[in-house]
Amino acid sequence: MAFTAEQLAGNCSFLLSIRFLAGQMRGMFDAGPRLARLLASHQRWLLTQTAYALNLEYDPRDPTSGFTAVRLTGRITAHKVASRNTVLAFIEELYTYRFIVHTPGDERRRPRHFEPADVSHQAMFAWIHSNLGALDLLDGGHRAAFFQANPSLMRLVQPRVARHCLEDAAWREPPEQVALFLWTEAGGLVVDNFIARMDTESGEAGRYSVGRVETRALAADFMMSRTHLQRLLAKAAQRGCVGWDDEPRKAHLWISRDFVEQYCAWQAVKFAYVDEAFEWAKAQFEEMAV
Template identity: 30%
Template sequence: MLNELAIAKNESKEWVDTPALHMPAGNVDRLMAAATFPSAVEFLAQNFVAGYESAPRASALFATQQRWLLSLAALSRHYGGDGAGMSRRSIAQSALKYLIASRNTAYAFFDEILKYGIVTPMTGRELSKEIVVVPSSDALAILVQWCDMHLAALDRIDAGTRSERFRAAPERLLPLLMPPLSEGLLANPHVRMPGPLYRIFAWTDAGGLLMDRLVAGIDRQASWSGGYLTDVVTIAQIARAFSLSRAHTSRKFAEAEAIGGIGWSGRRGYSPLWISHGFFSEYAMMQARKLLIFQAAFAAAEA
């Protein structure tokens, strides 16, 4: 991944690191200090896992940090005002601008989402020099659900009604929400490159789902001095849930265990797995940064 980022930076002629909708660190700290914030984080993790279970192919396609960012890059082109739309070239331009991936990786991503029907060719652009695509109806439904769960998480924190207002008019609000949202997320360096424990999982195939599942399985009633106990006991259990190989899952767990992010509370494979306070803090901070950008973007959309 680091090699690819270096390639992307070398290829890019316009890379910038000035966050749009950037939130001061103090805002993140205040959000994370809210008594209702841990419940919102758990809510998001549970919904990410549920989203995979309802649409495994689409969810697995975007279950890495890089593909998630490439998805945002594609959406920024679809909802952006420059008229270029989503194409292999425009997605690659955004990938290079934000130091997400190399040109060839962006091209491969475009080919993959086209192959699996995540996007479809845009009618009326048949004679253009390159294929311009739009999100499929299924992809739009997943996008609406993804936005709604984040707005609902915000509502859990401050007892707001954003989710209710969004669900009342998603067709009107989504095109207004996505430009500031995608730009805010892509331009924030802390969102693009989170902490080391988060990266262990998020940069690999379906690693984000493994991380979501661990957080979703936290047992709030159980106390553990080193962190939080989960309902996960065996690697095979979690690998099977996401149709992953046990070897791949074991490697990710071993890397996280080596730097103190996870471990077994007793005998390995026969006792609940725990995640450290640091691991949860990295995951929670990522969600906090996203939620603050969602908050600002939704306010802009409604305005």
């Protein structure tokens, strides 16, 4: 039985699962920084997941199916996630950095189909595997191990997660404090960094200590401008999401309990869809194996 978003958000151990996933995402970033940045803003996350799902849903009998510019644009603009020009620029970037390739034989055809390169397949598999591992921490389950042993589940799990997340406004439109970070370039990396580092035992006065944060080093680490990061933190501080223990030096950061609770509730929506898709796919897989 899959967890619901409400069950996850109300689970006192869920924060540990989110911290685990944040650490896994950091590992993915270290392994491939440019590719990891595709999941580091919410808009790009939605674009990436939807594009990948379209590819897995390709039906050779239907030339209009699969990952094409028209299909991705249609699905994304229908939910007002990005403009047509943004979608086309995103596809061009993916192709330039060889994260996607033309489907063999489609180079001169219309519509032109794309498919993920091997490195993109590996990254998406790792993302789902990490989410399942985070869920396993809550109930001692074996989702990640089963997924690892049966990689063909990918074709069932990922499109279902992507579709549900895109269609659900609770995930598509993060709460205000979370959106402040997630709608900005590399904002997801910054949040993951803070969540992974925060001291969960230090939640006095509605805040958690993150520790020493040097904006110059952090910005360089995530390939973003220091000015952009400083403006982001200044906006977050104005709204009470973060603050500094040592004004005016601003070296030791804290993150508010309210922000963490909003973030956990938002993440719970996605985790519930991952769990539901896995349980559904596993049932399909076992039924076919009989």
